[in-house]
Amino acid sequence: MTDRSVSAAVDVAPHHASALSRLMRRMQSGWRSIVVFIPYVWLLLFFLLPFFIVAKISVAQLVIASPPFTDMIKWTDDGVMSIRLAFDNFAYIFEDDLYVKTYINSLKISSISTILCLLIGYPIAYGIIRSGPVTRKLLLFAIILPFWTSFLLRVYAWMGLLADQGNINNLLIWLGLIDEPIRLMYSEFAVYVGIVYTYLPFMILPLYANMEKLDATLNEAAADLGSRPTNTFLKITLPLTMPGIIAGSLLVFIPATGEYVIPDLLGGGNVLMIGRLLFNEFHQNVDWPTASAVAIVLLFLLVLPMIIYQYYQAKATEEP
Amino acid sequence: MTGDPASSDTPWLDQGAEPLIKIRGVTKKFGDFTAVNNVDLDIFQGELFCLLGGSGCGKSTLLRMLSGFETTSTGTISIDGIDMSNVPPYERPTNMMFQSYALFPHMTVEKNVAFGLKQDKIPAAQVAERVDDILKLVELQDYHKRKPHQLSGGQKQRVALARALVKQPKVLLLDEPLAALDKKLREQTQFELMNIQEKVGITFIVVTHDQEEAMTLSSRIAVMDEGEFVQIGTPTEIYEFPETRFVAGFIGSANMFEGRVVEDGPDHVRVMTDLGEIYIDHGQSVREGNRVWVAIRPEKIHLSKEPPTEPGPNQAIGMVDDIGYLGNTSIYKIKLENDRIIDVTAPNQIRPKTRTHRITWEEKVYLHWDASSAVLLNK
Numbered sequence A: 001m002t003d004r005s006v007s008a009a010v011d012v013a014p015h016h017a018s019a020l021s022r023l024m025r026r027m028q029s030g031w032r033s034i035v036v037f038i039p040y041v042w043l044l045l046f047f048l049l050p051f052f053i054v055a056k057i058s059v060a061q062l063v064i065a066s067p068p069f070t071d072m073i074k075w076t077d078d079g080v081m082s083i084r085l086a087f088d089n090f091a092y093i094f095e096d097d098l099y100v101k102t103y104i105n106s107l108k109i110s111s112i113s114t115i116l117c118l119l120i121g122y123p124i125a126y127g128i129i130r131s132g133p134v135t136r137k138l139l140l141f142a143i144i145l146p147f148w149t150s151f152l153l154r155v156y157a158w159m160g161l162l163a164d165q166g167n168i169n170n171l172l173i174w175l176g177l178i179d180e181p182i183r184l185m186y187s188e189f190a191v192y193v194g195i196v197y198t199y200l201p202f203m204i205l206p207l208y209a210n211m212e213k214l215d216a217t218l219n220e221a222a223a224d225l226g227s228r229p230t231n232t233f234l235k236i237t238l239p240l241t242m243p244g245i246i247a248g249s250l251l252v253f254i255p256a257t258g259e260y261v262i263p264d265l266l267g268g269g270n271v272l273m274i275g276r277l278l279f280n281e282f283h284q285n286v287d288w289p290t291a292s293a294v295a296i297v298l299l300f301l302l303v304l305p306m307i308i309y310q311y312y313q314a315k316a317t318e319e320p
Numbered sequence B: 001m002t003g004d005p006a007s008s009d010t011p012w013l014d015q016g017a018e019p020l021i022k023i024r025g026v027t028k029k030f031g032d033f034t035a036v037n038n039v040d041l042d043i044f045q046g047e048l049f050c051l052l053g054g055s056g057c058g059k060s061t062l063l064r065m066l067s068g069f070e071t072t073s074t075g076t077i078s079i080d081g082i083d084m085s086n087v088p089p090y091e092r093p094t095n096m097m098f099q100s101y102a103l104f105p106h107m108t109v110e111k112n113v114a115f116g117l118k119q120d121k122i123p124a125a126q127v128a129e130r131v132d133d134i135l136k137l138v139e140l141q142d143y144h145k146r147k148p149h150q151l152s153g154g155q156k157q158r159v160a161l162a163r164a165l166v167k168q169p170k171v172l173l174l175d176e177p178l179a180a181l182d183k184k185l186r187e188q189t190q191f192e193l194m195n196i197q198e199k200v201g202i203t204f205i206v207v208t209h210d211q212e213e214a215m216t217l218s219s220r221i222a223v224m225d226e227g228e229f230v231q232i233g234t235p236t237e238i239y240e241f242p243e244t245r246f247v248a249g250f251i252g253s254a255n256m257f258e259g260r261v262v263e264d265g266p267d268h269v270r271v272m273t274d275l276g277e278i279y280i281d282h283g284q285s286v287r288e289g290n291r292v293w294v295a296i297r298p299e300k301i302h303l304s305k306e307p308p309t310e311p312g313p314n315q316a317i318g319m320v321d322d323i324g325y326l327g328n329t330s331i332y333k334i335k336l337e338n339d340r341i342i343d344v345t346a347p348n349q350i351r352p353k354t355r356t357h358r359i360t361w362e363e364k365v366y367l368h369w370d371a372s373s374a375v376l377l378n379k
């Protein structure tokens, strides 16, 4: 009797197992496709869809209504569909000196800020790598620490520092270096200070991650082969940290170009940046179509260098 | 170099020969820790010199002081008559082959090898020619355009060698050059390395922890322990005449016996040990009554089933406790009358017909060895 029951159990078990494992496998592959789809869904919902909405508004016309623009698709009374695309918003942007100048100024400010961040961030990242394990953790912590206070608060703090009666001017007067407060606030200088200060961690962290993988014996090998320290830096360290430099630069350059808060608070009316212009178009002029067109042009200005970079990157890795 | 070429095989014996490298009283301290302790060494042009020792004994540190990556705490190093104390690594007449190879990952094989030559502002055509020649020498002539990640371990090793050799340094420093290769490739590469060294005629200093490798490669070996040299000599000297228990045990295997000197003659020494009386046919400055150590290599002890014709020194009786068959040789564990077990090896020249050894388990055996086989150890 026991014999038979055992054989029965043996008989049944594989069936169970296979059915169960099949179910598990189906669930797993289901999960996998869900996991794969998450980034697509994310991009679709939060990037592509808003982009098309903005693109649609950018080719509409301004009306005084709610929402303040024309529909793209209209049905006439006799049921004929008409699509109206108005490109005059784009034409207007390129005709008006103000927009072109603002774009150029934005790109100039973000480019210079990126270079400044790189010049300051690179030695900092290199120093962190070269320090002992405990100091290294402390320094990294110090780099991330500012994120724990609100960004707005930190910009206000700079206003306090840079103001005519602010700490810096007071200190300089107290030291006897100057007699009158110098104008620091509401200038491009203040905007540079704000942007470089705010975005520096975004430069340092990718550089740090890149340099951490760097093999220190490569520097010794170069020195051993007769290379002086400067040459070793240019021929070995710099090329090998290029991925970190590019990642950090993109992380600074892209958000800095569209920056609104810093030029608004620290630059006042004196510094033209595209973020401020956008804000004005939306809120003061309530001209959504022009604002959308401004945003679309900005997007292309930022995407273009990335595409060029990707292209050369792909070509470089193709080579044997 | 100085000295006539006839004596160049053993320049260290030539009193007048000027060494290429002079290491004098060199010590390296890391904080309180002494990695290299007061070493003196002369290395001559054309030598393939090995620094041999266990992990952490200071071999790499000494090499790094020669290449200039570490400064000496005290003492001086001079190469070709020039004091290296204030010479930075990039101006030293040495090149190093790193244990990890340290190939530049973003450069092709060709560019890696050319890197050193370009630092010397050598014209491009000449650089290309020398790179071609050296890659031919290491048999990588078809790999000019490869990047390091596209090479096998053995190929990387050869690129590293070519890159260090191409500048024709006065001294080539090799830190565990073969450690990353598998056994077969390592043995083959040892001979290639010797051939290359002979062809280029550059002085090599090789760091290794592998005693067989050191024995195969070197003209001379310095055995290191805890930052000090315990013995310097040719492979034969080190193997046949180890001076200390450490050297006897580290290079090859040895049976070691503690004993008391019973006679100290001008050309022989007699020592009483638990193996019986050992007669050593070379004199040494010990005093009668001294406690000393004697080493006998396992292959220098002969086994016999017949008792010796007459009793005397250098004889013992034992029982076969275990046999290890190694193919070319067998290792016999012999239990002495005082229960101590010693090793004896014997070649398997004749294939045993009965599929068993001539001398087998639990058999009584008679041991004897030549008067020249035992070595008196200092420490």
Ligand SMILES: Nc1ncnc2c1ncn2[C@@H]1O[C@H](COP(=O)(O)OP(=O)(O)O)[C@@H](O)[C@H]1O
Pocket (backbone or CB within 6 Å): B030, B033, B035, B053, B054, B055, B056, B057, B058, B059, B060, B061, B062
């Ligand atoms: N930069 C350093 N700082 C502190 N200790 C070191 C340093 N370099 C080596 N040592 C120590 O010195 C000893 C010898 O090291 P090394 O020369 O690399 O040994 P090996 O003989 O294995 O090549 C080791 O105990 C090592 O921990």
Ligand SMILES: [Mg+2]
Pocket (backbone or CB within 6 Å): B059, B060, B175
């Ligand atoms: Mg080492």
